[in-house]
Amino acid sequence: QVEHLCKRDLFLTQILQGRKAPDHTTIDRFIRRHGNAIDGLFFQVIERLGSLGELSKDIIYQDGTKVESKAGRYSFVWKKATSKNLDKLYRHIEILLSEANNHLGWTLDFKDYDYGLDTLIEQLKGTGKDLIPKRTGRGHRISEVQKLYRDALVYKEKLNRYKDYLSSMVGRNSMSKTDPDATFMRMKDDYMRNGQLKPAYNLQVLVDSGYIVGSLASADRTDYATMIPAIDHMHKSLTWKYSKYCADSGYDSQQNFEYLEEQGVRAYIKPQGYEQEKKRKFRKDIGKKENMTFDADQDCFICTRGKKLEHKYVRTRKNQYGYETTTHIYRCRRGCKTCPTRSACMKRSKAPYKQVQVNNKLAKYHRQALNLITSDEGSEIRVNRSIQAEGAFAQIKANWSFRRFLHSGMSGVHTEWLIMCLAMNAIRLGNRLARNEIGKPFHYRISEETA
Missing domain, CATH: 3.30.420.10 (Ribonuclease H-like superfamily/Ribonuclease H)
Structure with missing residues (x-):
């Protein structure tokens, strides 16, 4: 244009x-x-x-x-599938190296897969045998050495490809084959x-x-x-x-x-x-920590039934970008299993006792905002x-x-x-x-x- x-x-x-x-x-x-x-x-x-x-x-x-x-649109590569395929490939490489050792009497290393495949390919080339069959197809069998060489080349190409995919997907779960930067x-x-x-x-x-x-x-x-x-x-x-x-x-x-x-x-x-908190359904939900009473002196939440959710421990986590957040965990010690309002408070949770999480620093920023x-x-x-x-x-x-x-x-x-x-x-x-x-x-x- x-x-x-x-x-x-x-x-x-x-x-x-x-x-x-x-x-x-x-x-x-x-x-x-x-x-x-x-x-x-x-x-x-x-x-x-x-x-x-x-x-x-x-x-x-x-x-x-x-x-x-x-x-x-169909050039997708998924990180989870690639990792799973890479694990399967490692097992196939181990089997291939084991077959090479048994058939040719070698001692190839199983730990370093790249080195093992490279060594196998180089040693097969040094045997002086025909590694590429002259005829293929129905009725033409290939030798054991030719089969090892063929599989080694295929596995080497797949290994390099999977590693390239995973290195390109750092911090992401997907990428495109034709545009690796796209997610x-x-x-x-x-x-x-x-x-x-x-x-x-x-x-x-x-x-x-x-x-x-x-x-x-x-x-x-x-x-x-x-x-x-x-x-x-x-x-x-x-x-x-x-x-x-x-x-x-x-x-x-x-x-x-x-x-x-x-x-x-x-x-x-x-x-x-913010929009959900303005609705009546949210304000009437007794399971939300925002609708509980917080006792600052005892450092605990008090639910609508008067039970205390006491401070249990502090959890520290890092996100995928390396930023660390601190969350305080509060948990009720007794009474939740037989509480008449359990279904309204804990919904379908199978946990024995009610638990809430609080990020005090983020809560302070939320109040300011x-x-x-x-x-x-x-x-x-x-x-x-x-x-x-x-x-x-x-x-x-x-x-x-x-x-x-x-x-x-x-x-x-x-x-x-x-x-x-x-x-x-x-x-x-x-x-x-x-x-x-x-x-x-x-x-x-x-x-x-x-x-």
Whole structure:
């Protein structure tokens, strides 16, 4: 399409000034080779927007979406299946090396499978025998040495392939054969209604006054792990830092709250479960710790039947990114087995006694965030997040029908996405110039009548 526009569009032909229009391969090659330059150009544009007074430089909004990869939809590789196949392959290699030792009188090592296969292949080549049969098929038997050589080559290729898959899937559970950086994710546009997973990338945008001022392409299916790298990259590239941050519950994690606190950024993040806690069903659920009484002096919860859930132990865990969290476990010591409200309190749990888990540090961050988002300023900020951050994706995905990448690989995908962000910022600036709104950063105000 760009090649066609360079030949037919009056604006682009004037820019070319009579020079030959580039073809699509030249455009593709330029994008692949100059990713860093395009990234630098993106932030130069943001700096220029800031000098024009188009940015508030105060609050940043983040949201994410998933865009399908160029890879085939059935090119999946699953980590669990690969690990299982690798274990089976190890057993087959042991049998193969054992057969080689018995048949040829060798002593090949069973522990190092790579070394064992390489040694077997080299020693078979040194026998001087024909390792590749001249005729194959029905009625033509192959010798034992030829069979060993054939199986050794097959196992060696599989071993290298499985190891490559697992090394490419560090921190992920899936990948695509034709685009190893893509992860299989569940998309919203599920036309078959069967929950089909597709190779995709998780795209993040940071928006200020309707302009995309930061972006990140990630292979992670979750949003909460993308906040810190996205903000770090943006702050390293800009000459100012934001003092407020707003996002939905997908970015709610202790690590994110702690990072924002260290950076001196006020976090307007909706806690997970915020919408459920407002419902009557949640407030009447006697099994929820939020509906129990907490005795700070005795450090215990008291259920509706007056039984104490005493502090039992502290559990420390590390997530897949190496971040450590501490959880306090409270458990009732007696009375749960014969309690008349057991079915309402413990539902279908087969545990003998009621148990609840509390992360005090995360609970403190949740209280702070709840106070911020329920204030008048917080309500207005959340409305602006829906308008600005989600509006950016609506423009690119719905209005421009951008649903699938043309490039593969993380660098190519990130560069292609940056070009889309540059285009959106340019169109928005042009519209504001036409309306004579330059110098007045956009921020939707909730009037008293609306409130």
